[in-house]
Amino acid sequence: MRVQILGAGIVGLSVADELIRRGHEVTLVDPSPGSGASYAAAGMLSPAGEAWHGEEELTRLGLSSLGLWPSFAARLGVPMHTRGTLLAGVDAGDVQQVERQLAVLDLAGVRYERLLRRELLAREPGLGRVAGGAFLPEDHSVDPRAVVAALLDRLSPLVEPGERQRAGVETNTVADVTVVATGARLPAPYSSLIRPVRGDVVRVRTPERIERTVRAWVHGEQVYVVPRADTDEVVIGATSEERDGPLLPTVEGVWRLLDSARRVLPGLDRAAVVEVTSRDRPGTADNLPLVGPTDEPGVVLAAGAFRNGVLLAPLIARLVADHVETGVVEAAVDPRRFSRDTRSTGDSWT
Ligand code: GLY
Numbered sequence: 001m002r003v004q005i006l007g008a009g010i011v012g013l014s015v016a017d018e019l020i021r022r023g024h025e026v027t028l029v030d031p032s033p034g035s036g037a038s039y040a041a042a043g044m045l046s047p048a049g050e051a052w053h054g055e056e057e058l059t060r061l062g063l064s065s066l067g068l069w070p071s072f073a074a075r076l077g078v079p080m081h082t083r084g085t086l087l088a089g090v091d092a093g094d095v096q097q098v099e100r101q102l103a104v105l106d107l108a109g110v111r112y113e114r115l116l117r118r119e120l121l122a123r124e125p126g127l128g129r130v131a132g133g134a135f136l137p138e139d140h141s142v143d144p145r146a147v148v149a150a151l152l153d154r155l156s157p158l159v160e161p162g163e164r165q166r167a168g169v170e171t172n173t174v175a176d177v178t179v180v181a182t183g184a185r186l187p188a189p190y191s192s193l194i195r196p197v198r199g200d201v202v203r204v205r206t207p208e209r210i211e212r213t214v215r216a217w218v219h220g221e222q223v224y225v226v227p228r229a230d231t232d233e234v235v236i237g238a239t240s241e242e243r244d245g246p247l248l249p250t251v252e253g254v255w256r257l258l259d260s261a262r263r264v265l266p267g268l269d270r271a272a273v274v275e276v277t278s279r280d281r282p283g284t285a286d287n288l289p290l291v292g293p294t295d296e297p298g299v300v301l302a303a304g305a306f307r308n309g310v311l312l313a314p315l316i317a318r319l320v321a322d323h324v325e326t327g328v329v330e331a332a333v334d335p336r337r338f339s340r341d342t343r344s345t346g347d348s349w350t
Pocket of ligand 1: 044050199237238281306307308
């Protein structure tokens with residue numbers, strides 16, 4: 001098949017890589033590859049850490065994609081950080097939130113270890129005033145910028161700058177299939193399927209050793225701290241706001257992140273701030289991705305990965321390639337679930 005992919009972020013590139021591996025002919029269109037949410041992402045491969053009530057299907061998809069990551073990372077020559085993830089709560093209410101998350105993991109059959117304060121400190125000696133938490137041994141991380149660079153190493157000759165196609169999907173006359181993977185901004189008539197959810201992220205360099213990803217509740221605020229394997233870089237994220245305006249971090253967002261992070265890991269006070277980034281996550285109405293066919297013949301979505309673009313990239317790639325080859329569709333992520341809903345009320349996608 002000849003496949004045109006709109007968007008060369010981690011999802012579009014992973015789809016391209018999978019299709020090429022299966023012998024298809026691929027071109028990508030993106031004026032600025034890898035510069036969207038993939039550029040800001042911390043790279044948590046963390047289906048358990050992101051699990052929440054009412055999102056069981058998303059947890060299932062995340063666990064399934066996590067299983068694809070070791071071979072995907074190995075093939076790209078990108079290391080995974082495999083020391084697991086700590087959940088931590090600072091006050092009693094925060095520990096209660098951790099407990100609510102553990103209840104979701106119980107239902108999903110995900111393994112974890114509940115930890116008292118001293119057990120948390122034994123695993124991460126730099127922790128501050130945490131009251132309790134848990135260890136998620138299977139939740140890892142990867143550097144998304146390294147993944148994008150490795151994919152672009154192979155694929156950049158296939159990327160055309162093109163324009164972002166806001167007005168509509170221009171199906172290329174040569175391509176059999178057009179895959180839309182343009183992140184938080186989909187072209188018409190799909191744009192209303194995505195709600196951009198802004199996230200500010202801070203990157204620091206620290207002399208302190210942080211062994212594991214820490215996801216904490218800090219007096220009701222959520223923060224995560226993701227150390228990069230074998231470097232002194234640490235990613236602190238992320239705010240979550242449905243707001244428009246220029247892609248610039250806000251003083252409040254950055255202050256909240258840093259305030260929470262330094263309470264959980266006080267050694268971060270001595271870290272050097274090297275970068276502050278703001279990008280929009282591609283959220284959907286049900287927080288599940290949009291992967292598969294649309295009502296336009298030959299147009300396939302690989303979109304709506306929301307908080308899990310890095311985690312879900314290899315699974316989305318596999319689902320898109322399977323669909324292109326056989327027509328099979330994973331019902332939970334079928335983009336037409338929304339058009340079916342709206343058709344019955346007479347509304348349109350636009
Ligand atoms: N998965 C982390 C985030 O979206 O902030």
